[in-house]
Amino acid sequence: MSREDVFERERPRLTRVAYGMLGSHAEAEDVVQEAWLRWERAGEDVRDPAAWLTTVVGRLALDALGSARARRETYVGPWLPEPIVTAADADPADRVTLDETVSLALFAVLERLTPAERTAFVLHDVFGLSFAEVGEAVGRSPEASRQLASRARRAVESARPRATPAREEQERVVTAFAAACAGGDLQELVALLDPDVVWRSDGGGRVTATRRPLHGSAQVAKAILGFARRPPLGGYAADVNGEPGLVFRDADGVITVMAFTIDAGRIAEIHVVRNPEKVTRVPAP
Structure with missing residues (x-):
């Protein structure tokens, strides 16, 4: 060779x-x-x-x-890595696995x-x-x-999460999260979030994003529903660095990648990448 x-x-x-x-x-x-x-x-x-x-x-x-x-x-606001995204219904051979990369949640610790x-x-x-x-x-x-x-x-x-559920359970929680956002259901959204949930959003100063991490289910849920008030133009379920996630194009046309860390059946962390320079390789909705 x-x-x-x-x-x-x-x-x-x-x-x-x-x-x-x-x-x-x-x-x-x-x-x-x-x-x-x-x-x-x-x-x-x-x-x-x-x-x-x-x-x-x-x-x-x-x-x-x-x-x-x-x-x-x-850097303006929280820094998150460029996400590695594959559609949730992609061939299993093409899916990113945690032994091949590091999750967005792990990157936050590594920083x-x-x-x-x-x-x-x-x-x-x-x-x-x-x-x-x-x-x-x-x-x-x-x-x-x-x-x-x-x-x-x-x-x-x-x-690390105290009790990481099976993949099917993680996907169920993310699907319920998407439905609660689409329906504007604050009570259901709060029920899906861990009381100490953390939200990090990376816009790089180029698009709208929270400049500091948000903490707590009430604060995070209100921010999410405010963000979802204008329906997205399209989206799909995805694997984001090996974690269950969502990809969508918001009402302003900005591609947004969300990765979720599920702990004991609730969402413990949400990492959101919106910086246009970091989503150029993400399949557009």
């Missing part, structure tokens, strides 16, 4: 690794392209191409993450970690690299890398 064939075999996974750290398709592709250039210059003595390439991508993504975080300090913690968690816990390989990417010893991943894991575990 040629070096180019080896790289192309690994490209999809490398792109997922870079996306999992950066939350940007374009930045992930830039990182993978730079990894290709380094692969070309590496010579023929690479014993484990998959591990070598993943480590290189991790190191490059860590560097890119520093620059990205500096830009996000001036609170240091770049090194985030890198260690994504490379080890999500993509299965050894701590020796993680250490090469973050410039730390294997033991230090283990500690980074452990701190990140504690943060992630503290934010």
Whole structure:
């Protein structure tokens, strides 16, 4: 197998690794392209191409993450990643699964970690690299890398749902949510929301969106019904980074992606991506 064939075999996974750290398709592709250039210059003595390439991508993504975080300090409102969307009725082989990427809810937790913690968690816990390989990417010893991943894991575990229901139950809740919004049913909507539900909306300052996270079922439900007062122009059920979600075009023509985290039968988190620059790859309703 040629070096180019080896790289192309690994490209999809490398792109997922870079996306999992950066939350940007374009930045992930830039990182993978730079990894290709380094692969070309590496010579023929690479014993484990998959591990070598993943480590290189991790190191490059860590560097890119520093620059990205500096830009996000001036970002308008909450920052959410570019969503990965597939229609809910798509071929199961085409569906995004959580072992292939990270959910929007997980990205919200990762944003609170240091770049090194985030890198260690994504490379080890999500993509299965050894701590020796993680250490090469973050410039730390294997033991230090283990500690980074452990701190990140504690943060992630503290934010996980207490009881994640089966997929069918998640879809039922999202369908009921859509019906309550369409019917303007405040009581039903509040019943579907966890009392401590969190709403995050990313408009990037380009379209209407809440500038701060909203908390609590009453506040979130009123905001949702205010947003849904003008019926959307079209929409569909979708998988959004492995979570049940909705995609619709609102009354102003803005494509909106919503992802839901369901905990014990209620909606615990809603992540809404409306920034037009982040939905260019989303199939339009």
